[in-house]
Amino acid sequence: MTQSRDAFEARLRQIGAERYHDLHPFHDLLHGGGCTPDQVRAWVINRYYYQHSIPMKDAAFMSRVEDHDGTDTNEGGIRRWLRLAEAVGLDPEYVASCEGVLPATKFAVDAYVRFVRDKTLLEAVAASLTELFAPKIHANRIEGLLKNYDFADDSSLSYFRNRLKEAPKDVAFGLGWVLDHADTQEKQDMAAKALIFKTDVLWSQLDALHSAYVDPARIPPGAWQPGEGLALKRAS
Amino acid sequence: MTQSRDAFEARLRQIGAERYHDLHPFHDLLHGGGCTPDQVRAWVINRYYYQHSIPMKDAAFMSRVEDHDGTDTNEGGIRRWLRLAEAVGLDPEYVASCEGVLPATKFAVDAYVRFVRDKTLLEAVAASLTELFAPKIHANRIEGLLKNYDFADDSSLSYFRNRLKEAPKDVAFGLGWVLDHADTQEKQDMAAKALIFKTDVLWSQLDALHSAYVDPARIPPGAWQPGEGLALKRAS
Numbered sequence: 017m018t019q020s021r022d023a024f025e026a027r028l029r030q031i032g033a034e035r036y037h038d039l040h041p042f043h044d045l046l047h048g049g050g051c052t053p054d055q056v057r058a059w060v061i062n063r064y065y066y067q068h069s070i071p072m073k074d075a076a077f078m079s080r081v082e083d084h085d086g087t088d089t090n091e092g093g094i095r096r097w098l099r100l101a102e103a104v105g106l107d108p109e110y111v112a113s114c115e116g117v118l119p120a121t122k123f124a125v126d127a128y129v130r131f132v133r134d135k136t137l138l139e140a141v142a143a144s145l146t147e148l149f150a151p152k153i154h155a156n157r158i159e160g161l162l163k164n165y166d167f168a169d170d171s172s173l174s175y176f177r178n179r180l181k182e183a184p185k186d187v188a189f190g191l192g193w194v195l196d197h198a199d200t201q202e203k204q205d206m207a208a209k210a211l212i213f214k215t216d217v218l219w220s221q222l223d224a225l226h227s228a229y230v231d232p233a234r235i236p237p238g239a240w241q242p243g244e245g246l247a248l249k250r251a252s
Numbered sequence: 253m254t255q256s257r258d259a260f261e262a263r264l265r266q267i268g269a270e271r272y273h274d275l276h277p278f279h280d281l282l283h284g285g286g287c288t289p290d291q292v293r294a295w296v297i298n299r300y301y302y303q304h305s306i307p308m309k310d311a312a313f314m315s316r317v318e319d320h321d322g323t324d325t326n327e328g329g330i331r332r333w334l335r336l337a338e339a340v341g342l343d344p345e346y347v348a349s350c351e352g353v354l355p356a357t358k359f360a361v362d363a364y365v366r367f368v369r370d371k372t373l374l375e376a377v378a379a380s381l382t383e384l385f386a387p388k389i390h391a392n393r394i395e396g397l398l399k400n401y402d403f404a405d406d407s408s409l410s411y412f413r414n415r416l417k418e419a420p421k422d423v424a425f426g427l428g429w430v431l432d433h434a435d436t437q438e439k440q441d442m443a444a445k446a447l448i449f450k451t452d453v454l455w456s457q458l459d460a461l462h463s464a465y466v467d468p469a470r471i472p473p474g475a476w477q478p479g480e481g482l483a484l485k486r487a488s
Contacts, residue, residue: 035473119452120459123359130366212474216355219472220460223356226470227463234462236455237271238448 018201025195027204028142028211032149035215038156040222045230047156049164053104054242056165058229060101061110061240065117066221067097069125076133077140096175103172107247116240120224128217135210142194142207143214147187154180254437261431263440264378264447268385271451274392276458281466283392285400289340290478292401294465296337297346297476301353302457303333305361312369313376332411339408343483352476356460364453371446378430378443379450383423390416 019027037043045051046059070093098108110116132140154176161168170177198204228235235241255263273279281287282295306329334344346352368376390412397404406413434440464471471477 039473041470120356120360120456123363123453123456124356126363127359215473217359220356220359223460223463223470223472224456227459234277234459236459237275237451 018199019204021195024198024204025191027208028145028191028194029148031208031211031215032146035212035219036146036149036153037215037218037222038149038153040219040226042222042226042230043153043157047160047164049160055229056104056167057106057242057245058240059225060097060104060106061116061245062118062121062221062225064097064101064111065114065121066125067094068112068114069129073129073132076129092178093175096178100172100175102247103167103169105167105246107245110245116238116244118224118228118239119236121221124217124220124224128214131210131213136206138194138197138203139206139210141190142198142210144190145187145194145211146214146218147183148191150183150187151180154183254435255440257431260434260440261427263444264381264427264430265384267444267447267451268382271448271455272382272385272389273451273454273458274385274389276455276462278458278462278466279389279393283396283400285396291465292340292403293342293478293481294476295461296333296340296342297352297481298354298357298457298461300333300337300347301350301357302361303330304348304350305365309365309368312365328414329411332414336408336411338483339403339405341403341482343481346481352474352480354460354464354475355472357457360453360456360460364450367446367449372442374430374433374439375442375446377426378434378446380426381423381430381447382450382454383419384427386419386423387416390419 042059046056051059098111101108101111128143131143135143158173158176158180161173194207198207228239278295282292287295334347337344337347364379367379371379394409394412394416397409430443434443464475
């Protein structure tokens with residue numbers, strides 16, 4: 017049975033409450049100051065792959081609906097992420113090369129880009145609704161990083177400050193659009209499934225990171241090894 | 253510079269020596285009898301997703317080259333895998349539903365199917381050469397499972413016995429084809445990269461399994477939970 021607009025919105029929000037990656041233990045470690053410098057670097061390197069794929073995802077999206085993010089913002093987001101990379105001692109060129117990114121990260125992110133390209137518009141928009149759950153994690157992250165790590169300051173964290181400002185605008189549009197267009201049970205189920213898919217994409221990235229770099233670390237063959245890709249000046 | 257046929261074959265074999273998933277600690281655990289019944293079940297459930305995708309991969313492949321595996325074999329392989337599922341106490345219908353498969357497993361296997369569909373024929377054949385490295389792991393597995401687990405017998409392990417018989421034939425064709433057709437440095441590099449990609453696909457699946465179900469287990473939201481999907485008669 018088709019759910020009411022409110023009941024359907026509550027169902028979407030429940031997916032975040034149960035499956036969003038703020039529940040992953042890696043974030044506690046990161047935000048709480050429990051990460052070693054190399055664990056922070058591994059996170060920066062791998063999350064970059066996600067970041068650099070967003071313009072591709074948006075290009076796929078733009079051909080389908082008015083872009084609600086904008087190319088400038090995308091490029092700005094990559095630039096801000098590379099500022100973070102420098103702040104944690106990494107060579108931004110190494111990070112931008114995407115060498116050393118975990119294969120599992122690539123498989124998950126590539127699956128997301130293809131999902132947005134190949135699925136219905138409703139599913140593509142619904143997948144973006146993880147932004148509904150993002151402000152809390154971004155706020156926690158800024159607070160935790162500032163408190164616990166020397167590298168954290170307004171410049172290195174500008175990526176998150178920016179998302180904190182933009183995500184609510186972006187997602188208000190997306191949520192309204194999904195609530196308007198998911199007007200049958202079948203479409204509501206499709207939208208909910210798409211949002212679950214996206215939480216899986218995010219969760220898998222942290223799982224890969226956790227199992228590669230957190231005790232007991234098992235770095236897969238070919239992935240970034242601590243000591244690689246450091247900026248010459250700031251190597252520590 | 254283009255490598256000689258022998259040097260290029262040695263290069264391909266070296267990729268297996270360094271990156272094939274027989275090096276993953278999960279296999280030691282499994283073959284050595286260190287897995288709990290639930291860890292064996294998690295392996296059977298997740299590996300099924302790979303198994304059931306092989307016909308799709310082969311269908312993509314068949315439209316490009318004479319199939320060297322055959323649909324009968326594929327269907328036989330799935331049937332033999334479900335026999336193993338029953339032997340470890342799982343409901344074969346649950347396993348065949350692919351519910352509860354780890355998202356990271358899906359992302360990796362789906363990436364492989366698409367790789368075979370979208371890349372050059374040379375890359376598609378080169379990716380199949382992980383079979384070069386398979387006989388040793390299949391022999392170790394049969395020996396280890398027979399020795400260490402009650403469920404293991406000729407019927408439940410028929411999948412591996414069959415692969416042990418077929419893989420060498422299949423891969424002899426594939427290896428010869430790749431050695432013949434990779435006649436420039438560029439093509440040799442492409443083939444080596446494709447084989448590395450495939451080792452990443454296999455390794456990622458074990459990493460996901462290990463981090464979800466081996467101590468400290470972190471099962472992702474929505475993935476199989478021990479106790480689910482058991483066969484009524486044989487639930488233990």
